[in-house]
Amino acid sequence: MRHLAEDNQIHSHSDVDECVLAFSDEGHEAGTREEVRPPFSRITQSDGDTFPCRYATTITSLSVTDSADASPSDEDGHLPQLHQDHEHSAAHWQAEGATKPTRRVVTLYELGSSAGREQGALSDSITEFWDAAGYQAAFAEFDATLVYERTATQEILVAAKTTPERLLDTLRRVAWLIGRQLLIAFVMATFFLGLLVGMRFACKESRKQARPWVLIDLARRAIESLVYALNASQMVEGLNIRRVILRIRRAWMIFAVGPTLGFTVTLWYHLATIPVWLRRVLAILSWGLSCSLLPWLFFYDAARTMRLQRKREYASQMAVLYTLVLGWGLILMSVILPSDVGPTSDAERLRVASRMEHFSSKILNTFLIAIYDLVSDVAQPYGVIVCALFKRWFMTKFLRRKACTMPSPGCLDGMSMSTALACLAIGPRYTRALADQIKLYGLVESFVLILTNMVEGLKREAHSPSSAALVERFLGLLVLVMIEGLVEALLITILVRSSNLPILRSEGEAGVVRLRILLLFENALTAILVLFIHIYQSYGRAANREEFENISPSELCPLSSPIW
Numbered sequence: 001m002r003h004l005a006e007d008n009q010i011h012s013h014s015d016v017d018e019c020v021l022a023f024s025d026e027g028h029e030a031g032t033r034e035e036v037r038p039p040f041s042r043i044t045q046s047d048g049d050t051f052p053c054r055y056a057t058t059i060t061s062l063s064v065t066d067s068a069d070a071s072p073s074d075e076d077g078h079l080p081q082l083h084q085d086h087e088h089s090a091a092h093w094q095a096e097g098a099t100k101p102t103r104r105v106v107t108l109y110e111l112g113s114s115a116g117r118e119q120g121a122l123s124d125s126i127t128e129f130w131d132a133a134g135y136q137a138a139f140a141e142f143d144a145t146l147v148y149e150r151t152a153t154q155e156i157l158v159a160a161k162t163t164p165e166r167l168l169d170t171l172r173r174v175a176w177l178i179g180r181q182l183l184i185a186f187v188m189a190t191f192f193l194g195l196l197v198g199m200r201f202a203c204k205e206s207r208k209q210a211r212p213w214v215l216i217d218l219a220r221r222a223i224e225s226l227v228y229a230l231n232a233s234q235m236v237e238g239l240n241i242r243r244v245i246l247r248i249r250r251a252w253m254i255f256a257v258g259p260t261l262g263f264t265v266t267l268w269y270h271l272a273t274i275p276v277w278l279r280r281v282l283a284i285l286s287w288g289l290s291c292s293l294l295p296w297l298f299f300y301d302a303a304r305t306m307r308l309q310r311k312r313e314y315a316s317q318m319a320v321l322y323t324l325v326l327g328w329g330l331i332l333m334s335v336i337l338p339s340d341v342g343p344t345s346d347a348e349r350l351r352v353a354s355r356m357e358h359f360s361s362k363i364l365n366t367f368l369i370a371i372y373d374l375v376s377d378v379a380q381p382y383g384v385i386v387c388a389l390f391k392r393w394f395m396t397k398f399l400r401r402k403a404c405t406m407p408s409p410g411c412l413d414g415m416s417m418s419t420a421l422a423c424l425a426i427g428p429r430y431t432r433a434l435a436d437q438i439k440l441y442g443l444v445e446s447f448v449l450i451l452t453n454m455v456e457g458l459k460r461e462a463h464s465p466s467s468a469a470l471v472e473r474f475l476g477l478l479v480l481v482m483i484e485g486l487v488e489a490l491l492i493t494i495l496v497r498s499s500n501l502p503i504l505r506s507e508g509e510a511g512v513v514r515l516r517i518l519l520l521f522e523n524a525l526t527a528i529l530v531l532f533i534h535i536y537q538s539y540g541r542a543a544n545r546e547e548f549e550n551i552s553p554s555e556l557c558p559l560s561s562p563i564w
Contacts, residue, residue: 121424129428134240137509138502139428144418160419164497171493173504178489181439182481184517185446192528193454199532203557213559214270220529221266225259227526232295232322234519236302239511247302254298261286269561283563291326295319329530333563337534366449366480370487373445377438377491381417381499384426391425417499435501440516442488447520449484453477459539533560
């Protein structure tokens with residue numbers, strides 16, 4: 001393998017800011033544009049063709065290929081050095097490009113794993129991403145060819161092209177992904193439906209004799225604390241379950257503070273041995289520590305074991321993300337759900353209930369929600385592209401960049417996710433995180449759709465048993481799931497082929513699907529254990545308003561202790 005010379009490398013972010021994008025079909029100077037080639041192929045030229053001094057970089061598989069027509073200036077494969085004189089340097093490179101065009105194809109997946117041989121800002125970002133992941137994780141779905149042009153003083157990115165596979169092949173892979181996602185969601189929904197039925201039975205039994213059922217409430221608190229620790233550790237370690245467990249064992253003292261206070265509050269609630277105000281003070285202290293100091297201590301302890309320069313900044317950023325999730329759940333449990341937001345008058349209750357009885361209303365609502373998710377998810381990558389376009393427009397307009405750095409006047413019209421990645425407007429972490437987020441959100445949406453309809457169908461079947469109505473509700477659920485699956489398939493196809501997100505490519509990596517299932521299971525388990533009393537009360541009021549209207553949550557289910 002030949003090494004690129006230092007003049008062909010992108011040395012820093014300041015060099016990257018000079019990158020210019022052009023997608024016009026016209027030739028540049030006396031040359032022709034880069035031709036899209038399949039991976040592992042050599043770029044050749046016919047006799048008589050002339051090129052400006054360019055080389056292409058291809059995001060593809062695991063090899064580095066020198067083109068057949070590349071002509072280094074020495075036996076070591078180094079490109080000719082620029083002369084100090086600007087005019088002489090330009091004439092030298094023009095002569096070299098006219099007779100022996102300098103063009104080279106380099107695969108960036110290999111480039112990222114060999115930063116010692118090929119230094120550059122983009123290769124460094126890929127290497128850092130792979131080091132953090134622990135393996136060569138995918139950050140782009142299809143091969144992207146990046147074409148650079150050498151001017152007298154620098155290199156400029158002039159094109160970035162992707163070569164997607166056939167649409168039929170993409171649709172086949174998307175169908176497999178959606179089918180597996182719906183199957184996982186159905187199995188999960190069936191399991192949690194049984195859990196809801198079991199907890200309802202436990203609540204009824206706890207009204208007769210509450211003391212023996214206190215153990216269930218303590219087990220519920222223990223599961224919640226374990227899930228919080230798992231979520232924090234997975235934010236640091238990712239796919240590696242063994243390292244997640246080791247991380248929890250290392251920081252067990254940090255994770256034990258909040259649950260200890262929580263268990264104390266739960267026991268005092270069931271034993272009724274302390275005043276209510278003191279119990280609430282301890283509950284506020286427990287949640288306050290769990291949402292502020294304890295997450296920061298955990299992430300700072302994790303940063304000390306990693307090769308990070310700004311450990312406090314890392315701990316603060318991760319703690320803010322963790323606190324936002326816990327804070328939203330706390331607001332939901334303590335403010336939104338207890339307020340019982342909904343129609344207050346009997347006439348409005350009857351109107352809403354009559355509308356939801358019709359299957360057409362369910363189809364319309366499911367379709368509108370799916371379309372909203374489609375539009376919002378498709379627009380996510382383009383927000384970064386718009387920011388990158390604005391940045392380059394601002395630099396060109398107000399910082400007065402030299403005209404020689406802009407080979408094409410319409411260069412800003414061709415921005416894409418591939419060019420944004422090449423210019424380091426985004427990094428490999430962003431594209432991979434966005435792809436994982438899309439898949440996880442799709443799985444959660446399918447799970448919630450199936451579970452809510454199954455709970456509603458079970459409630460109606462218990463109130464008025466009917467085999468024909470049960471079959472009708474089951475077929476209606478299949479229609480709703482089909483609508484959700486088709487819209488989700490359309491979303492993934494658009495994001496894969498237009499934004500080049502590694503949604504399908506990352507599915508083949510070890511542990512990716514397992515982690516997604518684990519995240520859904522542990523967070524759904526926590527949500528149901530915490531919100532069960534509100535779910536039970538809501539569906540109970542819909543079925544028998546007189547019985548559930550004037551009953552408090554503690555009377556409805558004595559084994560479920562409040563958070564305050």
